[in-house]
Amino acid sequence: MDKKLITEDGRRLDGRRFDELRPIKFQIGILKNADGSAYVEWGRTKILVGVFGPRESHPKHLAMPDRCLIRARYHMAPFSVEERKSPAPSRREIELSKVIREALEPAIFVELFPRTTIDIFAEVLQADGSTRCAAISTAALALADAGIPMRDLVSSVAVAKVDGNLVLDVMDMEDKLGDSDMPLAIMPSRNQITLIQMDGLLTHEEFVKSVELAKKGCMEVYAKQREALDSHFRVVGKEEV
Amino acid sequence: MTNQIIPAVKRRQIIELAETGKRMDGRSLTDLRKVEIKTNVVEKAEGSATVKFGDTYVIAGVKFEIGEPFPDTPNEGVMSVSAEFVPLASPGFETGPPDENAIELARVVDRGLRESKLLDTSKLCLIPGKKVWIAWVDIFILDHCGNLIDASSLASLCALLTSKLPKAEVVGDDVKVLDEFVPVPLRAIPINVTLAKIGDKLFVDPSLEEEEVMDCRLSVAFALDDQKQEKICAMQKGGVGTLSFEELLRAVEIAKVKSQELRKLLPSGEK
Numbered sequence: 001m002d003k004k005l006i007t008e009d010g011r012r013l014d015g016r017r018f019d020e021l022r023p024i025k026f027q028i029g030i031l032k033n034a035d036g037s038a039y040v041e042w043g044r045t046k047i048l049v050g051v052f053g054p055r056e057s058h059p060k061h062l063a064m065p066d067r068c069l070i071r072a073r074y075h076m077a078p079f080s081v082e083e084r085k086s087p088a089p090s091r092r093e094i095e096l097s098k099v100i101r102e103a104l105e106p107a108i109f110v111e112l113f114p115r116t117t118i119d120i121f122a123e124v125l126q127a128d129g130s131t132r133c134a135a136i137s138t139a140a141l142a143l144a145d146a147g148i149p150m151r152d153l154v155s156s157v158a159v160a161k162v163d164g165n166l167v168l169d170v171m172d173m174e175d176k177l178g179d180s181d182m183p184l185a186i187m188p189s190r191n192q193i194t195l196i197q198m199d200g201l202l203t204h205e206e207f208v209k210s211v212e213l214a215k216k217g218c219m220e221v222y223a224k225q226r227e228a229l230d231s232h233f234r235v236v237g238k239e240e241v
Numbered sequence: 242m243t244n245q246i247i248p249a250v251k252r253r254q255i256i257e258l259a260e261t262g263k264r265m266d267g268r269s270l271t272d273l274r275k276v277e278i279k280t281n282v283v284e285k286a287e288g289s290a291t292v293k294f295g296d297t298y299v300i301a302g303v304k305f306e307i308g309e310p311f312p313d314t315p316n317e318g319v320m321s322v323s324a325e326f327v328p329l330a331s332p333g334f335e336t337g338p339p340d341e342n343a344i345e346l347a348r349v350v351d352r353g354l355r356e357s358k359l360l361d362t363s364k365l366c367l368i369p370g371k372k373v374w375i376a377w378v379d380i381f382i383l384d385h386c387g388n389l390i391d392a393s394s395l396a397s398l399c400a401l402l403t404s405k406l407p408k409a410e411v412v413g414d415d416v417k418v419l420d421e422f423v424p425v426p427l428r429a430i431p432i433n434v435t436l437a438k439i440g441d442k443l444f445v446d447p448s449l450e451e452e453e454v455m456d457c458r459l460s461v462a463f464a465l466d467d468q469k470q471e472k473i474c475a476m477q478k479g480g481v482g483t484l485s486f487e488e489l490l491r492a493v494e495i496a497k498v499k500s501q502e503l504r505k506l507l508p509s510g511e512k
């Protein structure tokens with residue numbers, strides 16, 4: 001496949017500049033049963049996250065005396081990708097569930113809820129690249145919506161190298177045909193990394209630049225997350241007056 | 242998941258000792274444990290190796306099998322990496338299908354091998370779209386004493402480096418496997434180095450007791466290609482702690498130096 005990922009005037013396939021995010025639209029509190037929920041349309045990537053808890057741990061032996069157990073499940077709908085995906089969890093989904101949990105857990109005050117569990121369920125309805133980053137950023141909002149005390153939000157974005165250029169917010173085509181992919185998640189106001197993964201070939205200098213670009217992207221995602229929280233809870237506030 | 246009661250006392254001890262630049266087992270923060278590599282330990286496998294990092298003991302075996310290529314890469318052979326945390330390796334390991342830790346380990350090892358472009362999969366194609374060589378890399382953890390990722394990566398690498406590919410003749414739609422062997426088509430060599438963060442210190446090649454009290458770990462794989470160019474080819478953070486940007490860059494610098502040290506231990510005659 002020799003498809004060009006960068007046009008001659010230095011734009012990407014969807015017309016974006018190298019350092020530009022796709023349009024991101026978060027919605028908060030859209031599920032009735034879940035204690036907290038959020039939905040995102042991140043370019044063509046669409047993910048719904050529901051949070052339950054803190055609630056009683058099942059099975060009981062999982063309960064921890066000094067803190068709450070965090071569980072996360074990242075799952076792709078069979079119709080979310082071009083070729084139907086089996087609904088059974090793949091090895092990829094199991095690994096992503098683990099790193100997503102580890103990306104979110106540092107932000108949660110787990111010691112406030114001993115012997116309980118918080119479950120985070122992310123369902124990918126449509127996948128078009130950067131799904132783990134979108135799931136993490138959206139899950140942070142769902143956790144906030146559930147009223148769970150947090151140190152910070154978690155904001156995430158991926159940087160890829162395509163045709164020799166470092167580009168922000170990787171879409172599916174760039175992930176498949178690009179030379180590298182590096183998802184990063186941070187707690188923005190604490191300036192701490194909660195997730196980093198990388199595959200592909202990067203020189204040390206390219207790696208440092210990728211991290212800088214990803215950090216800038218995370219701060220932009222953070223601004224959008226705050227905006228979403230702000231508008232959601234401000235509306236509720238007005239109704240109550 | 243068995244060691245949930247974190248020995249806070251031990252963590253404090255490890256941190257205090259690290260202030261003086263030392264570790265519980267006498268190493269400095271950047272020392273590797275003694276690394277031992279043995280290759281061709283299982284004759285029936287096309288490639289095999291055991292690796293020890295101190296008491297951590299891992300075996301990897303390579304089997305080649307003829308199978309179908311993936312539809313999107315009809316001209317390329319396939320590599321598949323799996324890991325088993327066998328119950329004899331730790332009181333915490335149980336029988337049953339691989340859990341998330343075994344799956345993460347296999348996928349991190351796989352990423353290092355794959356992204357470095359170690360195996361030239363285009364040379365593993367027999368009949369495009371129909372028959373290719375599949376390289377099965379299976380990792381067995383035999384004794385879990387910390388840093389399974391680096392030991393497993395090195396064992397898988399050494400098993401592949403010393404493996405022999407059966408010679409095959411294509412006759413029409415049939416493939417005849419001969420009783421001869423050719424070297425496996427290899428390119429860049431990846432080396433993985435893991436550091437644990439405990440407090441504000443970084444520990445190279447963490448032991449089990451360090452892993453039990455760590456905030457998080459970072460694994461970085463470096464590939465050295467035939468032009469002697471060194472690049473980062475894979476990375477993974479694990480654990481629920483966080484890293485600052487300064488710590489991330491420092492960890493990558495240290496990992497690079499240690500990868501060069503490990504590279505010198507590779508079986509001789511294999512680049």
